[in-house]
Amino acid sequence: MIVRAAIVVALVLAFSPAAAAATPPTIRVSATTASGPAPLRVVFTATGDGVSYHWDFGDGSSAEGASVEHVYGAGAFTARVTATGAGGETSTTSLRVLSLAVTLKSRGIAAYGQHLRFTGRLVPAIRGTRVSLYAANGSRAARGRTGRGGRFNIGIPVRQPMAYTAHVGGAVSNSIVARVRPALSAGFLGSGVVGQPxxxxxxxxxxxxxxxxxxxxxxxxxxxxxxxxxxxxxxxxxxxxxxxxxxxxxxxxxxxxxxxxxxxxxxFRPRLAVGSRGPSVLALNEALHHLHIALGSIDASFGLDTRDAVVAFQKLHGLPRTGSVDARFWRLLLMAAAPRARYSGDHIEVSKALQVLFVVRAGRVVLVSHVSTGATGNTPVGRWHVYSKVPGWLPDGMFDSSFFLRGFAIHGYPTVPFYPGSHGCVRVPLWLAPRIYSYDPPGSTIYIY
Structure with a gap:
């Protein structure tokens, strides 16, 4: 009888609810918001058949209870809640929270009508998020998207002072005041000729x-x-x-x-020539020097160096090659810009069509001279290198010669016609020859075209 009773008790225990497999509690989670500007206040609520709830907010803090409140700083977080049933069973679920913050930077000043660049960063660093730039008057000035690290770069033309903020998902950045540097210019009514208004x-x-x-x-x-x-x-x-x-x-x-x-x-006095002196000549020489056209000195005297510089300018701009100045020359001179090199790097260029020589450094023309190439067109076109240099005079009248192909050289000569008139070399004025000679050391490149 005792053995039979024990068997009955064992069977009752085996089929009682307490001996059945434990079932985790059900759990449902809601939040007042899952995304918004930092600091972000969120109220979490858990429902189900759990008897207790533990919250891990993902930022190092936690709380207990079915309904809890937490304030997030900027970042992306995963909030987890663990429900515990009456028998100690647990279940866990989570919710993603984005607390957004955006910063904005700019140098703050741009010339009138020019682009002002705004840079900024979104936290958390979500790539591809739309960023809108708003002006203080409420108008949207531009839009962009975040890239790596949540960074963005937006440019806008500015024409008036204005404060700007960046907006991302309800988050608003600090304000940047854009200042405008006005565009100043001046015009002149009148030709500038002496005696004219x-x-x-x-x-x-x-x-x-x-x-x-x-x-x-x-x-x-x-x-x-x-x-x-x-x-x-x-x-x-x-x-x-x-x-x-x-x-x-x-x-x-x-x-x-x-x-x-x-x-x-x-x-200015519109007509100037060799022998002229005074402020008009000084202004002429300063203007030519500003264009990198070679001069012996920048003074108030119209000498042979000024004549050669005037000829170089006339060649560059298709004017008659007279070596003297008139009103048309002045009009072009006061609007002109320095010539541009055809090739990059350090070298010398000779244009047979224009009959001018350019000394080029780092791709920029630093010196211009009028020259005379071969009368028959025999000055060789191509890319050459200086292979020999002879300082001083040669018996045939060549001075400070830099040879680049057989007997062809760049050299000074007592006469430099305003047109192709040499035997094939590139003639430069005697007063300028030593400077040109210093610019083309052995091995330097000469382009002739």
């Missing part, structure tokens, strides 16, 4: 940047000064040859940055 017309864009402060000097002496509206006409004396140094500036009020520009205007 001449007026300075200052201009500022935008006009809202305020008046233009004008300072006009001749040989350091103040001729005109004051604040003028954009488009004002300021008379400049033109009864005698002169060079005016003009400074335009703005004060930088109203969110605009300060702006300043310097320029010059020459009142």
């Amino acid at each position: 001449l007026r300075l017309v200052p201009k500022v864009r935008p006009r809202a940047a305020g008046p233009v402060k004008v300072d006009v000097r001749r040989r350091g002496r103040l001729i005109a000064a004051g604040e003028f509206a954009s488009g004002a006409r300021i008379r400049l004396p033109s009864s005698r040859a002169a060079e005016y140094r003009i400074t335009l500036s703005t004060s930088g009020a109203g969110g605009y940055a300060r702006s300043r520009v310097s320029l010059r205007k020459v009142v």
